[in-house]
Amino acid sequence: MKGQRVRLKVDNDRCERFAICEMEAPDLFQLSHDGRLLYTKRPVEDQVEQAIAAARCCPQQAIKVNRV
Template identity: 80%
Template sequence: MRGRRLRVKVDNDRCERYAICQMEAPDLFELSPDGRLFYTKRPEEDQVEQAAAAARCCPMQAIKVDRV
């Protein structure tokens, strides 16, 4: 699977805006002061571990990381 791009998806219906993803992967996720979640949908190869950590730590399991 090496060489394929990473894709991050957030299920906004499940996300409760705890911002744990932002703590785990601050380069990929940002919770704005007004409660909107911004995230990188196509992270770089060197950000795989950050994306996986954010998905693993999300208490609502709202983050999915796939190779495309």
């Protein structure tokens, strides 16, 4: 997806806060101390592959990567 822009969306009803996305893409996802998942909605071009990998690894399939 080199050269493409994407937008991330997390379904908070599906997310179980396992933080696998944070391990896969720490620049994009962070589990806060109060249990909320913080994430970058519009990753830069260099982060697109990390975003895709995090979505693939999510056991709840809560992360969607949409092309814009």
